Amino acid sequence: MGDRISHLPDAILCHILSFLTTKTAVQTSILSRRWNPLWRSVPTLDFDDSFYAYNFNTNKETYSRFVHSVHHFLRSRDSDHPIHTFRLRCWSSHCDATDVSDWVSNATRRRVEHLDLHLPHPIHMPPTVLTCKTLTVLKLIHLSVIAFPFVDFPSLKIMHLDGVDFVEHCHFAELLSASPNLEDLKARNLYFNSYEIEGKFKRLHKLVRADVVKLDVPLEVVGNVEFLRINWMDEEEEMVESQGTSPDCKDPIPEFNNLTHIEFGYWEYTKDWAEVLKVMKHCPKLQILTIDKRNIEFFPEGDAGADWLYPQSVPTCISLHIKSCCLKNYKGSKGEFRFARYIMRNARLLRTMTIYSNVYANRREKLKMIKKLSSCTRRSATCKLSFK
Incomplete structure (x- = not known):
């Protein structure tokens, strides 16, 4: 053959x-x-220094082999062919900002479309990135964005930021405003000198998916999305208090007319169920709801969130549209139970109520949770309670 x-x-x-x-x-x-x-x-360049980063015998001299190999490859590459994807994953502390800047600048000169940088510590983002008009995907982990005179991302559709430092909050606002065609935004673990929302944000009219921290991004910016995750954790509320920020700084909630799937993320436990329902009142087409608590340590929440009152009117999305509700890291607090019962009592089209118990809950505690949840009235005849 x-x-x-x-x-x-x-x-x-x-x-x-x-x-x-x-x-x-x-x-x-x-x-x-x-x-x-x-x-x-x-067209795709993928560099990874894992071999050197996780070798205990690696020092600056041996790490230079990786550095030289990347430089040599970029010099030897056919300059007539553009770079579609440039992916750089560096884990070693020997990673140098000058080298990274040279490599990234080389990619931007070759009209790179997909730029994915994962660095071991915050390194200043090369200024050539901010004016790369061919970029459609930008993924950054551990970079520092300093003041810049101009930024323009006319083609950018996907922006994922994790552990990125901004000198001022307005720089982040400018970054988003310079991306009018953005469809997918993920912004987590961002750092600013101040946690007050500053700068002129613009609604991203073409945005479909967003995974953001409410303190960092005004909800109006993501008002057109179909999927939204709000990382709106209790630890951040405490951070705002420690920073001296006014508790009345909450921005108005827009109408999420396209939203069908929402996730609320918390570190430990939900303090304000009324606030969750307040957001849901602005989501008339919502079908999927998830409450996600990340801290899996088992500790009794007791009466946490139990003081909220059932609203007199049920949000339209709950009574007429919601089909799936999921509570993760469920610990059986009064607030959690009351919320789960409220959903099952009022959701006419609910198909699945999924409860993921805390991993540290023992068999007896799980049986108690199941028994209590199973006793709740279900408005939907087809609702299935799933306990995992």
Whole structure:
């Protein structure tokens, strides 16, 4: 049969190589004379220093081998071929800001579309990134964004930020406002000099998905989404208090006319169930609701959230649209139980009520939770209570 794959066009072979790490793609050059030059035209570059980062014998001198290999590859690459994806994952403390800046600048000059940087510690973002008009995907972990004179992302559709430092909150606002075609936004663990929302935010009219912290992004900005996760944790409320921020700084809640799926994220426990329902009143088409508590440590919540009163009117989304409700890390507090009972009593179209118990709950505690939840009246005849 012979070597059929080698007879494929260069474009197809380069596309196949783009699914490999850059190191592996280069190694294919020894297969035959046909394969030798192909790695220079691969549109996806994927560099990862894990081999050096997790080797206890690695020092600055040995790490320089990784640095030199990246520099050599970029110099040897065919400059006539644009870079579609540039992915850099550095875990070693020897990672140097100057090298990163050189590599990223090389990618932006080649009209990169997908830029994915995962760094071990905050490094100043190369200024060339902020004016790269070809970017459609920008994913940053552990970078620092300092003051910039101009930013323009006309083609950007996906922006994921995690552990990114901003000198001022207004810089983050400018970053979002410069991305009018954004469809997917994830912004977690951002750091600012002040936790007050400052700067001129604009609604992102084409946004479909958002995963944000309410203190960082006004809800009006994400008012057009279909999926929304609000990381709106109790620890942040305490942080605001420690920063001296006014508790009345909450921004108005817009009408989420397109929203069908919402998740509320908390660190430990939900303090204000009334506030959850307040948001839900502005989600007329909501079908899927998730309450997610991340801290899995088992501790009794007792009466936490038990003082909220059932509202006189039921939000439209609960009575007419909601089909799925999920409570994660359920510990059986009075507030949690009252909320679960409220949903089951009023949701006419509810199909599934899913409860994920706390991992530290023993068999006896789980049985108690199941028995109590099973006793609740269900407005929907097809509602299935699932306890996991």
